[in-house]
Amino acid sequence: MADSETSDQLSVFLQSGIYRFESSNAIFIDPVRVINRSYTRFRVSPSAYYSRFFNSGNANEEPRVSSKSRKRKRKEKKPRTLNEREELADQRHQKARPCLLKAHESLLGATDLLVMMQKLSDGCSFSEHTDSCLPSAEQSFVELESVWQASLYEITLNFNQATQNGAESDCGFNLIVLDPPWENSSAHQKLKYLTLPNRYFLSLPIMQLTHTEGALVALWVTNREKLRSFIDKELFPTWGVKYMATLYWLKVKADGSLISELDLFHHRPYECLLLGYCHRAVDSECLSIFKPIPDNQIFISVPGDYSRKPPVGELLQEYVPGVKPARCIELFAREMMGGWTSWGNEPLHFQEARYFF
Template sequence: MEAASEAMDSEAEAEAEAVEVALQSGLVVLRGKNAAFMDPVRVLNAGYEAHHVRSDRYYARTFFTSTVEPVPGDADGEESRKRKRKRKVYTPNAKEAVAESRHQEVRSVILEAHEAFQKTVAPFLRKHIVFSDDDNCIASPSKSWTVPQKPTVEEGELNFVELAALWQAPLYEISFLESIDGQFGCEEEDPGTTALFNTVFENSSATSKAAQCGGCKYLLPKLSKFLISDIPELHQLIPGVSGDGFNLMVIDPPWENKSVHRKALYPTLPNRYLLSLPVKQLGHTDGALVALWITNREKLRHFAETELFPAWGVSLAAVWYWLKVTAEGTMVSPLDLDHHKPYECLLLGYLPSKGGLSSEEENVPSLDSRGRVDLPDKYVLMSIPGDHSRKPALKSILSKYIPRQGHGEKGLELFARELNAGWTSWGNEPLRFQHLSYFCER
């Protein structure tokens, strides 16, 4: 018995050590579960050499203290509140009924993933995701836990959406900095300046670099490029040769939303405009994996599945779920809350190959030494949310599912608000979170 107990303790210690090591990279895949936990700050840091993403500015919202989370199935408290309110019985409409049915289908999957996360990863969060307002802003086991203060917008930080509407917009230019605090140096000759809007700007160096625009400094990860424009100018990213196209595309549309519009958080886009995105033309000749972020509104889900994906030529392959958790490991809101679920959906689909693959091989991930790699369905990705509508970087978790991996990963993010190393980003504010104030020196 003692030997068996020692063996179990040894296994538990080994698992705990593996979790801590994985947390250093920012991605912990839960063994035996269709789930993973991500610290987006550490994932993004891989694109920079001399700087880190500031944790206190990434995790800007109040998801850091314990919340009282009802035990699933224990509805006594909720029932008591309902009796006190004496609300009339509400009958959901057809769309709400479908949305609730979808929720019930995935509810047990999310609970199982969250339970595994709380047992294996949550105990280490305080040690590895730490917030501090000193210069050295990276979490370390030696630091104490502090709740981040509400960040302030740096004076003079550009608002790209407002700027694009001005008549002076064509006059704004962006250029590399030769140095910044002695940390950066351009290996190539001075590239001069480039128009900020409607022009592709690229950091072709294998190191991160700083750029300047309108008196503000921005940090660009290695081998990244971006285009700030409206949809009609997106054609600039369509490759002349389809073999140079993108095989992994992440799309995060500014869906029409009354709450967002009322709070003026960001400009939204009518759904019909999304139909004109040249997703098919942007794709690689061997096909592409397309990931579409979507809210829990059934109207949008139906539109994406029945109109948007078909218009793009994408076939739906799987649905993933981003479960938002606090630094204590709890969900940010009760799982069964009617109008504010603690998760968002990610629809995953494939663009077909343009090179004439057999019908059996079309629309599937590439093959490896073990045989066909299947894209998992109902996968649960957990993380602490960042700023409003800021999604976790998917590069590290989706790259292994791109079609025909021999060409390597060629990533594109549409409606981006930050840059990823090695990727191309497009939108009306892809530099939103690249301002130097979102970083600190290593």
């Protein structure tokens, strides 16, 4: 990439938090910068958001890795035959693998971006500090949630983009994002959040929430083949959603390396976002008018806390049908975003005071 192009990319990235790689279907996201565009009085702390992978203690990483390697060698087992579901899961992985590798190579080739990531991990912030705007006493947004309007008053989300005519309020949403609490042994063991059996999600009123001009539905899923089969055969058909494409969230560390080996069967360094279209007139040909969505697109970021997903709404906007700006809702939301309706048991979970400076 030419120096001028690199400079332009960095300039856009500093403003938006999104870095688009040339000659690649991959995008790098800085969730902190993207989220901070929704705030007017507070700023998310990069060190708090990235606490799992941006740790100053990583200076001793080489011995730690060596220790893991020795531990892995001790536990090394003979290869076993995969069962039918595991074979299907591996086939999905092998299909996506070339795209994931190419995306990771694009990141490693963007040395300017890697330098900025490393500075952030060393305690530098992409965002400008605005401490003078903060209240003198620390407050917990989760506690403020119990007081009517207190949360919105203190947080001051930017709702300018959400301005709609009153007539639109009863027409539904044209972007629906879901991150359901799927049954998950890891979440159960770590007591991170309550989970639900798959059958409970069949009753979600996706069709009723859909805008009269249709909606893009984005569903976060794990890499379990049993879950994918349930979505394909039961969940999407019940919701009236036509599957269109799979996007991949590739997780990396501050130095650009993957958080785990790409081919590690049970702990792969990526998650999937399934996209589909929904229209209230299910029996018509309306679905054919929606914009095609390229399959196997990749977005890359350093993960935040356990189960926290990066903000992807902006990346999906070009595929959202109907009114502009889009009417957006997140189901099972764990943080609020400016211009969005957030629904769930913990809509302010990631807006505790410790996440902000």
